[in-house]
Amino acid sequence: MALVVGGLISLPLIVLLALGFRSDPRSIESPLLGLPAPSFELEDLEGRTVRLDELRGRPVVLNFWATWCQPCIVEHPVLIRTAERWAGRAHFFGVIYHDERSKIERFLRERGEWGPTLVDPGSDVAIRYGVYGAPETFILDGSGIVRHKVAGAMRPSELERLLAEVS
Amino acid sequence: MRPVIGAAGPLATALLAIGFVATLVGGPIMALQAELDPAELELLGAPAGAPLSGLELVTKTNEVAGLMRCPVCQGLSVADSPMDPAQAMKRKIERLLAAGYSEEQVLSFFETSYGEFIRLSPKPEGFNLVVWLLPLAMLALGIALVARRVRAAPQDAPSGEELAAYRERVRRELGS
Amino acid sequence: MIPAFGQALVLLGLLACAVGVPVGYYAGASRSSRALEWTRRLTLVFATTMTAATLLMVWALLRHDFSVSYVAQVGSLATPTHITIVSLWSSLDGSILFWGFVLGGFAAAVAMLQRSGHEDYLGYTLATTLAVGVFFCFLIAGPANPFRATPPPIPIDGPGPNALLQNHVLMIVHPPMLYLGYVGMTIPFAMAVAALLRGQLGPTWLRPLRAWLLIPTGFLTVGIMLGGWWSYEVLGWGGYWAWDPVENASFLPWLTAVAAVHSALVLERRGTLKAWTVILVLVSFLLTLLGTFLTRSGVVNSVHSFTQSPIGPLFLSFLALCLVGVVLLLALRLDRLGSEPGTSPLASRETGFLLNNLLLVAFTFTVLVGTLFPIVAEAVKGVKVSVGEPYFNRMAVPICFALLALMGIGPSLPWGRAEPAKLRRALLLPIPAALLGAVIAYLFGGRSGYVLWAAALGGYAVWVAVDQGLRPIRARHRGGRGNPSGLRSTLRVVGGYVVHIGVIVTFVAIAISANYQESAEATLRPGEQLEIADFELTFGAVEVDRQPHRTAQKASIGIRRDGADTGTLEPALNFYDTMREPLGTPAVRTTLVRDLYLTVMNVGADGSIGLRAIVTPAVSWIWIGVLVMGLGTVLCLVGAKPSARSAA
Numbered sequence: 001m002a003l004v005v006g007g008l009i010s011l012p013l014i015v016l017l018a019l020g021f022r023s024d025p026r027s028i029e030s031p032l033l034g035l036p037a038p039s040f041e042l043e044d045l046e047g048r049t050v051r052l053d054e055l056r057g058r059p060v061v062l063n064f065w066a067t068w069c070q071p072c073i074v075e076h077p078v079l080i081r082t083a084e085r086w087a088g089r090a091h092f093f094g095v096i097y098h099d100e101r102s103k104i105e106r107f108l109r110e111r112g113e114w115g116p117t118l119v120d121p122g123s124d125v126a127i128r129y130g131v132y133g134a135p136e137t138f139i140l141d142g143s144g145i146v147r148h149k150v151a152g153a154m155r156p157s158e159l160e161r162l163l164a165e166v167s
Numbered sequence: 168m169r170p171v172i173g174a175a176g177p178l179a180t181a182l183l184a185i186g187f188v189a190t191l192v193g194g195p196i197m198a199l200q201a202e203l204d205p206a207e208l209e210l211l212g213a214p215a216g217a218p219l220s221g222l223e224l225v226t227k228t229n230e231v232a233g234l235m236r237c238p239v240c241q242g243l244s245v246a247d248s249p250m251d252p253a254q255a256m257k258r259k260i261e262r263l264l265a266a267g268y269s270e271e272q273v274l275s276f277f278e279t280s281y282g283e284f285i286r287l288s289p290k291p292e293g294f295n296l297v298v299w300l301l302p303l304a305m306l307a308l309g310i311a312l313v314a315r316r317v318r319a320a321p322q323d324a325p326s327g328e329e330l331a332a333y334r335e336r337v338r339r340e341l342g343s
Numbered sequence: 344m345i346p347a348f349g350q351a352l353v354l355l356g357l358l359a360c361a362v363g364v365p366v367g368y369y370a371g372a373s374r375s376s377r378a379l380e381w382t383r384r385l386t387l388v389f390a391t392t393m394t395a396a397t398l399l400m401v402w403a404l405l406r407h408d409f410s411v412s413y414v415a416q417v418g419s420l421a422t423p424t425h426i427t428i429v430s431l432w433s434s435l436d437g438s439i440l441f442w443g444f445v446l447g448g449f450a451a452a453v454a455m456l457q458r459s460g461h462e463d464y465l466g467y468t469l470a471t472t473l474a475v476g477v478f479f480c481f482l483i484a485g486p487a488n489p490f491r492a493t494p495p496p497i498p499i500d501g502p503g504p505n506a507l508l509q510n511h512v513l514m515i516v517h518p519p520m521l522y523l524g525y526v527g528m529t530i531p532f533a534m535a536v537a538a539l540l541r542g543q544l545g546p547t548w549l550r551p552l553r554a555w556l557l558i559p560t561g562f563l564t565v566g567i568m569l570g571g572w573w574s575y576e577v578l579g580w581g582g583y584w585a586w587d588p589v590e591n592a593s594f595l596p597w598l599t600a601v602a603a604v605h606s607a608l609v610l611e612r613r614g615t616l617k618a619w620t621v622i623l624v625l626v627s628f629l630l631t632l633l634g635t636f637l638t639r640s641g642v643v644n645s646v647h648s649f650t651q652s653p654i655g656p657l658f659l660s661f662l663a664l665c666l667v668g669v670v671l672l673l674a675l676r677l678d679r680l681g682s683e684p685g686t687s688p689l690a691s692r693e694t695g696f697l698l699n700n701l702l703l704v705a706f707t708f709t710v711l712v713g714t715l716f717p718i719v720a721e722a723v724k725g726v727k728v729s730v731g732e733p734y735f736n737r738m739a740v741p742i743c744f745a746l747l748a749l750m751g752i753g754p755s756l757p758w759g760r761a762e763p764a765k766l767r768r769a770l771l772l773p774i775p776a777a778l779l780g781a782v783i784a785y786l787f788g789g790r791s792g793y794v795l796w797a798a799a800l801g802g803y804a805v806w807v808a809v810d811q812g813l814r815p816i817r818a819r820h821r822g823g824r825g826n827p828s829g830l831r832s833t834l835r836v837v838g839g840y841v842v843h844i845g846v847i848v849t850f851v852a853i854a855i856s857a858n859y860q861e862s863a864e865a866t867l868r869p870g871e872q873l874e875i876a877d878f879e880l881t882f883g884a885v886e887v888d889r890q891p892h893r894t895a896q897k898a899s900i901g902i903r904r905d906g907a908d909t910g911t912l913e914p915a916l917n918f919y920d921t922m923r924e925p926l927g928t929p930a931v932r933t934t935l936v937r938d939l940y941l942t943v944m945n946v947g948a949d950g951s952i953g954l955r956a957i958v959t960p961a962v963s964w965i966w967i968g969v970l971v972m973g974l975g976t977v978l979c980l981v982g983a984k985p986s987a988r989s990a991a
Binding site: 028029030031032038039040097098122123124126127128129130131132133 | 204206207251255258278279280281282283
Binding site: 289297 | 579580581582585586587588686687688689694697698701704705708709712713716719720723724726727728729730731732733734737738864927942944945953955
């Protein structure tokens with residue numbers, strides 16, 4: 001009796017805890033994958049308006065970042081290189097995630113730009129994309145469907161591969 | 168001074184103070200309401216509740232924010248977190264409530280982009296029922312076990328005196 | 344030099360444990376007093392090596408000897424001395440070493456203090472304790488070795504301990520308290536295993552068990568509270584308990600241990616609930632292992648987690664091993680403990696205890712299910728789900744209210760069957776106290792149903808606790824003076840009800856603080872004001888304070904109340920060299936009535952600050968209540984300890 005009850009309680013528990021190792025507590029799958037990307041209309045640092053709906057036909061890389069985030073700094077050169085390589089074949093946009101405009105501008109002056117940087121007042125776009133932190137990158141295909149979400153800094157090969165996949 | 172939000176406690180004084188603050192904020196909120204994106208409006212559908220304002224809005228905003236996970240924190244709710252992203256979400260919640268969206272509409276609005284993870288308390292449907300019902304089942308089982316012991320008690324169980332004698336014996340046996 | 348010496352000590356400790364286990368089990372099975380004496384000696388060797396290794400590590404930390412891997416990992420020349428000592432448990436490897444040290448201390452204490460009064464079981468008890476020791480020594484010697492030699496080049500300075508831990512003085516006392524509770528639970532576990540192996544539960548088992556169960560329970564009580572207090576003082580959200588997985592992990596063994604303390608009382612009085620008490624004790628230990636696993640493995644999302652580490656799987660294996668061992672042991676030996684008549688009349692103290700155990704176990708189960716459900720949901724649905732504060736509050740509040748009510752009703756019921764008239768009197772007498780509690784709460788402005796009910800049930804329970812607690816004292820006045828064992832049992836009873844009063848105070852304080860918290864936020868430029876409750880807060884300026892290990896930006900906030908100046912508070916944002924994002928240090932003005940709590944959320948380039956102000960009533964009574972619980976536990980222990988030794 002005790003053996004049966006004890007076994008019924010303890011074995012599933014052990015299996016369950018072992019399963020816990022498989023998952024990374026920090027990665028959260030986006031429910032937007034496979035769905036049309038939330039549309040937006042934002043201004044970039046120069047004041048030009050960017051409408052997502054007008055960008056159909058090429059993949060779009062949407063990178064939420066901030067200067068206070070270490071992985072974003074690590075990722076910056078990766079984005080510069082990839083954006084160069086994909087120039088004319090994909091759109092690259094940065095979206096400021098809870099940061100001051102002046103800091104962003106100084107950062108870009110020092111380390112170079114890789115695409116228009118969009119200002120997201122009130123974080124409405126970050127909320128519509130369900131951003132859990134910075135950096136997060138959304139990759140949209142030519143028809144405006146969200147294909148990938150990457151949380152954390154991307155390796156150069158990773159971004160290349162994902163872009164190749166959607167184009 | 169730009170008060171963003173005040174959590175209401177039902178203390179009368181607090182009510183007065185916060186009510187005052189909330190009225191001050193009332194104006195800007197009405198203005199923000201108009202700013203909802205057309206795509207958002209489509210996603211949200213028609214508001215299911217009445218537009219809130221003033222103290223009611225402040226209280227409800229905190230209540231709904233308390234049901235949502237702060238995305239950049241560890242286990243804290245949007246209501247509790249002082250972090251910027253949580254504050255932005257709180258303002259968004261406030262705007263939606265002010266426009267008349269119901270608690271459930273607000274929660275599902277955030278759920279469509281953040282996933283179920285954003286709800287701090289699992290929605291009681293489907294598999295999630297396990298987390299709500301299992302403890303109750305356990306409690307019921309426990310009550311049944313206790314009830315069996317209680318019912319099994321003989322009607323002529325030891326009276327006070329017998330008990331005192333018993334207690335004395337136990338004490339002697341334990342030698343304390 | 345130090346790495347080699349440290350590793351040698353740990354290996355010696357491992358050897359002592361590994362030899363001590365079979366010798367101890369042999370001593371238990373054969374009742375050979377020579378073997379028992381050897382087990383004792385090996386236990387002392389284990390304790391000595393662990394102590395020496397820990398002191399060696401502290402010395403290495405103080406000397407900033409970066410040739411030791413752990414020192415290179417957490418040490419820093421800029422860290423103040425007291426923080427350097429604390430960094431012993433600021434990271435994984437050091438905390439496991441500290442764990443071994445505490446385990447050694449407990450094992451040695453049992454070996455020395457239980458020379459008499461526990462003979463029949465001692466061999467088994469020590470052997471089981473040493474078996475746990477084998478695991479920890481193995482971790483210290485291998486996968487979590489803090490004494491590794493740093494590969495050259497040896498750094499001239501290190502990063503310093505986790506900034507979150509450096510940020511407050513409570514971090515110096517909170518982890519050791521919790522460790523003493525966690526590790527101490529090994530002893531009652533070992534005793535329960537001993538009882539199963541021996542196949543009997545006699546007074547020489549029960550009396551030591553009571554004491555050795557109370558000790559870790561008391562430490563856990565205080566440790567959990569200090570953790571809550573720390574997060575209140577440091578994390579800046581104005582709360583003290585967020586139902587974080589790791590908080591839950593410390594709460595789970597506390598719940599079952601408290602249940603075990605109560606069921607042991609029934610066992611002592613009535614001779615029933617034998618198997619149940621043993622199971623509760625075993626489960627308490629298993630839950631401490633589960634808690635440690637959750638903290639160390641990175642399986643759950645939590646502020647407190649150490650980063651994902653290789654010892655997670657090892658801990659899980661150990662947990663699985665213990666779980667399987669316990670289940671097998673129960674299956675094979677539980678019958679030996681004797682079947683119990685175990686019935687209880689409806690309105691009796693026994694039923695009160697049964698309900699107490701039922702509620703505490705249901706509470707444990709609920710918290711466990713809630714804590715693990717995200718893992719289940721992800722495995723089943725493939726989607727991440729949160730189980731947080733709203734869930735736990737919804738489930739826990741009714742249970743807590745039931746426990747509070749029971750704390751009043753249970754102790755007022757007599758053991759066994761009582762005459763209805765007497766029963767009615769016992770139950771009705773405290774009602775004026777309940778009304779008084781509710782009226783006081785109302786007069787202080789309490790309008791929420793939760794607070795009024797908490798005050799009423801609390802008033803009732805306080806009356807019962809005082810009445811019952813004074814009973815043995817009154818009895819001593821009437822006669823029976825001068826009997827020392829009488830004094831001890833009086834202390835035990837008084838201590839128990841002191842703990843009850845502490846619980847009631849804590850509970851009511853939690854109800855009040857949770858229902859009447861107010862907060863306000865604003866972006867302020869120098870000279871601007873924020874109002875909250877009847878406070879008028881004026882922002883002065885931000886002052887930059889450069890310290891060796893951090894830079895603090897302190898905002899001075901002038902506080903006026905009723906038009907009178909009442910001083911300033913200086914909440915700060917601390918920038919650590921080793922961390923990107925600043926950590927806030929809230930400034931709290933604590934009074935017995937309410938706390939004013941200020942946090943700086945950010946400092947703008949233009950010298951403005953984002954200020955959050957929170958006013959929470961009755962918070963300090965939560966800490967006071969828990970300290971009263973700790974005091975009551977000490978009284979119980981004073982009452983329990985000498986008789987444990989005089990039994991021979």
